Amino acid sequence: MTAPVAHPDRFFIGGEWVAPSSTATIDVIDSHSEEVYFSVAEAQAADMDRAIAAAREAFDNGPWPFLSHSERADYLRALGKEVAARADALGDIWPRESGILAIMAKYAAPAFATVFDYYADLATTFAWEERAQPTGGGAFGLVVREPVGVVGAIIPWNAPIQLAIYKMAPAMLAGCTVVLKASPEAPGAAYLLAEAAEAAGLPAGVFNVLTADREVSERLVTDLRIDKIAFTGSTAAGRRIASLCGERIARYTLELGGKSAAVILDDADLAQAATAISGSECMISGQVCSSLTRLVVPRKRHDEFVEALASTFSKVVVGDPFDDATQMGPLAMERQRDKVLGLIEQGKTEAKLVTGGGRPAHLERGYYVEPTVFANVDNSATIAQEEIFGPVLSVIPAADEEDAIRIANDTIYGLNASVFTPDADRARAVAARLRSGTVGHNGFRTDFGIAFGGFKQSGIGREGGVEGLLPYLETKTVILEGTPSAYTD
Numbered sequence: 080m081t082a083p084v085a086h087p088d089r090f091f092i093g094g095e096w097v098a099p100s101s102t103a104t105i106d107v108i109d110s111h112s113e114e115v116y117f118s119v120a121e122a123q124a125a126d127m128d129r130a131i132a133a134a135r136e137a138f139d140n141g142p143w144p145f146l147s148h149s150e151r152a153d154y155l156r157a158l159g160k161e162v163a164a165r166a167d168a169l170g171d172i173w174p175r176e177s178g179i180l181a182i183m184a185k186y187a188a189p190a191f192a193t194v195f196d197y198y199a200d201l202a203t204t205f206a207w208e209e210r211a212q213p214t215g216g217g218a219f220g221l222v223v224r225e226p227v228g229v230v231g232a233i234i235p236w237n238a239p240i241q242l243a244i245y246k247m248a249p250a251m252l253a254g255c256t257v258v259l260k261a262s263p264e265a266p267g268a269a270y271l272l273a274e275a276a277e278a279a280g281l282p283a284g285v286f287n288v289l290t291a292d293r294e295v296s297e298r299l300v301t302d303l304r305i306d307k308i309a310f311t312g313s314t315a316a317g318r319r320i321a322s323l324c325g326e327r328i329a330r331y332t333l334e335l336g337g338k339s340a341a342v343i344l345d346d347a348d349l350a351q352a353a354t355a356i357s358g359s360e361c362m363i364s365g366q367v368c369s370s371l372t373r374l375v376v377p378r379k380r381h382d383e384f385v386e387a388l389a390s391t392f393s394k395v396v397v398g399d400p401f402d403d404a405t406q407m408g409p410l411a412m413e414r415q416r417d418k419v420l421g422l423i424e425q426g427k428t429e430a431k432l433v434t435g436g437g438r439p440a441h442l443e444r445g446y447y448v449e450p451t452v453f454a455n456v457d458n459s460a461t462i463a464q465e466e467i468f469g470p471v472l473s474v475i476p477a478a479d480e481e482d483a484i485r486i487a488n489d490t491i492y493g494l495n496a497s498v499f500t501p502d503a504d505r506a507r508a509v510a511a512r513l514r515s516g517t518v519g520h521n522g523f524r525t526d527f528g529i530a531f532g533g534f535k536q537s538g539i540g541r542e543g544g545v546e547g548l549l550p551y552l553e554t555k556t557v558i559l560e561g562t563p564s565a566y567t568d
Contacts, residue, residue, distance in 0.1 A: 082107070082117035082175075083168035084270045090126055090290075091273035093133035094283030100125040105263045105290060109175045110409040111399055111445045116175050119266045122291035127258075127298045130287040134229045134256040135304045137284025144226050144254035148207060151252055152199035154281055159195030161275035162244070163188055169240060172267035174400035177237055178408040178446070179363045181401045188271075191244050197528070198248040201548060210566065217558035219566070224552040226254030227330055228306030231299040233320075235312045236265035236411050237366040237468075242334075243272055245527055245542045246309045247286060253551040255307075258287045260299055264412050266290040297323065306330060307551070314466075314492075314536050321539070332540030332550045334368070334532055336466040337494030340487035341371040342509060343384065344480060347499040351521065353387035355499075356472070359523030360450070361395055361407040365470035366415070368537075369495035369517070369525050373463055375483045378476040385433055385454040385474050392450045392472065393434040398442065409446040410469055416446040419469030423451055426462040430473065431455050458486045466492070480509070488514050493534030495525060516541075 088104075089096040103121040108114070122130075137143050143151070170185035211220040232246040239262060247257050261269035273288040291299075300308055300323045307330035310320050314336040324331040343352050356371055365372075376384045400408030410416045423436055435451030448469050456463050456473040463473050477483035487496060497519035498506040510518035516533040517525055525531055527543030540550045 082267055083171055084117065084267055085274055087117055087119045087270065089120060090122060090130065091270075091277065091286070091288040092126075092130045093287070094277070094281065094285075096277075097129070099123070105266070105292075107176060107264065107266065108412060110178045110411050111175065111401075113413070113444050113446070117267075119270070119290050121263070122289040122295050124295055124298060126289055127291060127295050130258045130289055131229070131231075131299065131302050131304050133284040133287050134258050137282065138226075138229050138256040143256055143282055143285045146254075148202035148205075148252065148254075151254065152202035154279060155195040155199040155248060155252060157279040158275055158281070159192040159199075161278045162195070162272065163192035165271045165275060168271055169268060172271070173240065174408060176265035176267055177239075177363060177366065177411045178400060180405060180408055182403065183362075187240060191241055194244050194248050194527075198252045198548065201252060201545065205545065205548065211556070213558050217560060219559040219562045221557040221559075223555040223557055225555055227551050227553050228255060229304060230255045230257045230551065231302075231305045231308045232257055232259045233296060233299070233308065233310045233312065234259070234262060234269070236262040237363055239265050240268035240271070241527075242311045242542075243269060245547060247272070249548040250309070250551045251285065253548060255551050256285050258289075258299060258305070260296050261288065261290040263290055263292050300324065300329075301327070303327060308332075309550070310334070317538065330550070332542070333538045334540075334542055335494075335536060335538040336492060337368045337370070337533065337537050338373055338464065338466050338490050338492045339369055339371050339495035339497075339515070340373040340375050340490075340513075341497045341499060342483050342487050342513070343374060343376040343380075344483070344498065344500040344505065344509070345377045345380065346501060346505075348501065349380065349384045349387050352499045353384065353391045355522040357388065357391040357395065357450075360392070360470055360472060364407050364410050364448070366411060366468050368466070368468075369523075371495065371497055371523055372467065372472055373458070373487070373490075374472060374474045375477050375486050376474060377483070378478060381455070381474065381476040385452065388472065388474065389434040389452050392452055395450045397439050397447055397449065407450065407470060410448060411446065413446055415468065416448060419448050419467055419471065422462060422465065422467050422469075423448075423471060426453050426456075426460070426471070426473075429453075429456065429460040429462060435470075458489055464490060484509060484512050488512075491536040494532075494537035495519070495523075497522060497524060
């Protein structure tokens, strides 16, 4: 089987598909069959240097940052159309690389393509310049928002198409150029984006794509020619990137891990809560940083909720992501499956295993894990504190609402949360006390159309919406002795 990628043996650098500097390759493994799906060129130091140089040249000497925002918006709209045209290709690649259901992957490209249109629309509505009254002398003041420069974008393996687009679209509208470093486990989406950029006629060097492992990826973070890093991945990797950027005062945004809580109040509909949480946990087999995996419930309703949750979650159909009957596919790779199974074994020593806890008996191959529920989990337990990144749910009893809020906030993370209650006023009041970048109501909610990101060790900065544009801009204050003609009409 061959992946629908045109140039897996090359890198997209300077507007061209260029040969790598070595013969090193990376095998991409099909998460269902455990067989090699395709191989891509592995970037070496010389390849990374070439990509950075191309992006730097395109930013310093143009034409990209010298175009108007509306001119760049036209390119973004063209790019969105090209991404949407690759829906079938993404529908084949994403399930094999990451385990997402094919029925979801098939519609992802057209949906995410609209992100380019969203940011294109901001070309004429965002306040790129605002008049300001000088307070320390001068007759005329401006606040001007200009591109931060050359962006190094580093994406993970679970949702690469989405996370790449939410970096490149605002960056490119702002006038930045981009080096996109794809995950070795899931490079296919990045190659599709490069093909779309070529077809859309982006100027040379505006968007560059290569795949590299950790050592070469660090060169992107430490290179002085890179003005900003936009990273999505683990909190451990985020700490390393932040420290490297700190050494040279580089700009960075980090979208990191989570251990998100669902606070189920005493008036909640337990059946509805169990169904909603079970359904959302099937998404990419629980490999979602914002998954609601800590379920905090009143102690007096704990057993009732566990029964409802186990009944719902244990009935999830696990199997081939290309089978229409499947509700949850495999994990992305062998090491991820082994990590999840290891944490499940740890959980068996800490709490009561209610359902799942191993590999599905009917699946001999593939990186599959059963939908798993633990009950009577203490919030200090490993399975309640460590991000598992798989289909594992921990039910934690709370004495009362105050205790539930305390438990929800008792984590190094703060990415997502939800409050289950029929009372919107009560949900809003609890939401105000949760230290989380997003708080939903009666379900799993995240919204990149507004803003997405975390408190505490879940990250720095936001992606999506107008908030997601701001990290790609520098603010310049201009103070003049007279009023420029553009402001005298």
